[in-house]
Amino acid sequence: MKKIVVVIQLMLIFSVAKSQITKSEELIGKWKTVSVNSTIGQYVEPEFKDRSDSLVKLINGTEFQFNKDGSFSMKISITALNVKKAHWEFKKETNSILIQELNDYKKNKSLLMEIEIKMIDGKICFFPLESFSAFEVQKVESFKPMLN
Secondary structure, three states: OOHHHHHHHHHHHHHHHHHOOHHHHOOOOOEEEEEEOOOOHHHHHHHHHHHHHHHHHHOOEEEEEEOOOOEEEOOOOOOOOEEEEEEEEEEEEOEEEEEEEEEEEHHOOOOOOOEEEEEEEEEEEEEOOOOOOEEEEEEOOOOOOOOO
């Protein structure tokens, strides 16, 4: 009986470890937002709630492309916010992704965004810092560049 309990515990530990992103290679590919959970709605006055709900709908379906060479692109339904040529770097210490414009990352200049990665109920979520939203994402492709 003890052996069965130990085996089950090891399986649980292994499955939890495998469900977390721990290195940059696991990010490479195209990720798509499948759900947006916004806490902004609780801070918005009722007359502006429809606008915040509309914004959440626009964000849903956003695609993030992390390429092996460090290049990054983001495709969102708000075309003015699309990112076509940027650089990404995974920071294991903070479990976050740093996104910078191509010209800025070599000079260690400002960030376009920082995205913290968390596992919630077995789902991978991106939390753009300075945002009130969590993006549940799923990997839809590996090692294919996004066509613009």
